Amino acid sequence: MKTDAPTAGPRRSDATKAAILEAARERFAADGYERATIRAIARDAGIDPSMVMRYYGNKEGLFAAASELDLRFPDLGALPDKHIGAVLVGHFLDRWEGDDVLTAMLRVGVTNAAGAERLRSVLGEQLGPVVAGMCPDPADAPRRAALAASQMLGMALARYVLEFPPAVEMTREEVIAWLAPTVQRYLTAEAP
Amino acid sequence: MKTDAPTAGPRRSDATKAAILEAARERFAADGYERATIRAIARDAGIDPSMVMRYYGNKEGLFAAASELDLRFPDLGALPDKHIGAVLVGHFLDRWEGDDVLTAMLRVGVTNAAGAERLRSVLGEQLGPVVAGMCPDPADAPRRAALAASQMLGMALARYVLEFPPAVEMTREEVIAWLAPTVQRYLTAEAP
């Protein structure tokens, strides 16, 4: 019997696992939790549905594996305070357009408890610290992060999920120009 | 045979129909489209699932009937321009907390095409004109409406759907104080 050492070499099934994860991310992003069926995901990955169960236990486990997310915030301390809003909004747009996981988490989080929790913890653990490191009083960093998140998530909702035409038609630069001052104020202005 | 005159009197079944609609709104708001099953809605309404089919045709028709929505915007022309942002945000919070349909449309619209279309048309037809009647150049009213909607929907998402703690804990007055300047700017400031 082959023991499962901590430093196990690459398995032959790694490609299959990766294909499953990729298909899962796309389906979750496009359809949400319920309509992203294991059968459809397996079909996209070109394998049998039972393989999904073997490698990820159940649908819940598959989503947990497929929704691992790193927002990859740049180091904001290294640039002038005045531009923080624009950089943050631009970074958010980049991440959103380059990674299905963000749309997936938003679509799933709206109807699935595990998805909502995932979104909450990502915002709290990844956006929170960035905000705490720059706003006037670190004590209200969570509130400021929530405000900034509400604006950026709201734009993602209108633009990438609901596809509200005026929001879709805006150029990247227009979105940044309009949203940057808002985010900037949420993060740095003194409480109203 | 009793003809169905345009001005038909109140039927004995009106109470049942209303109970179905109420249960449907609650379920759609709480669970989204897929998990809000006709069986569960019928159980909540205290009747048989087949009644839902008789009165609303199918699940799609039930959602269409249950998601009729009037945002009830006040006449904004009658008050000073400076306060428009605060009035609008306050009105949005009131409507959201007093009507399940808004949460239902948001939850359903994220994973269901009909729900998304409903949300788009409500925003376009009800928020659009209000904005068009006050912003500098009526030509970019749709874009301004989309911006304001992105902020208000984003806050609703964080506060009522995802229940992100800092967003939930803010008081109504705090939300208005922070969001009003944003919405005010989106509607009235000249394009950046």
Next chain:
DNA sequence: CTTGTTGGTCAACGCTTGTTGGCAAATATA
């Protein structure tokens, strides 16, 4: 009273879902 319409329940249909266990081939180990 008789008759037709309405409001409602019940049992079932065909289908899809997540999930399971058995079995064959490919691969690794000895």
Next chain:
DNA sequence: TATATTTGCCAACAAGCGTTGACCAACAAG
């Protein structure tokens, strides 16, 4: 070469879904 282990497919399960049609009781019209 002989033996385990891994990788994969297949067929099936129980449960839940939207939906349908037969049937019964209450009521209204003649």
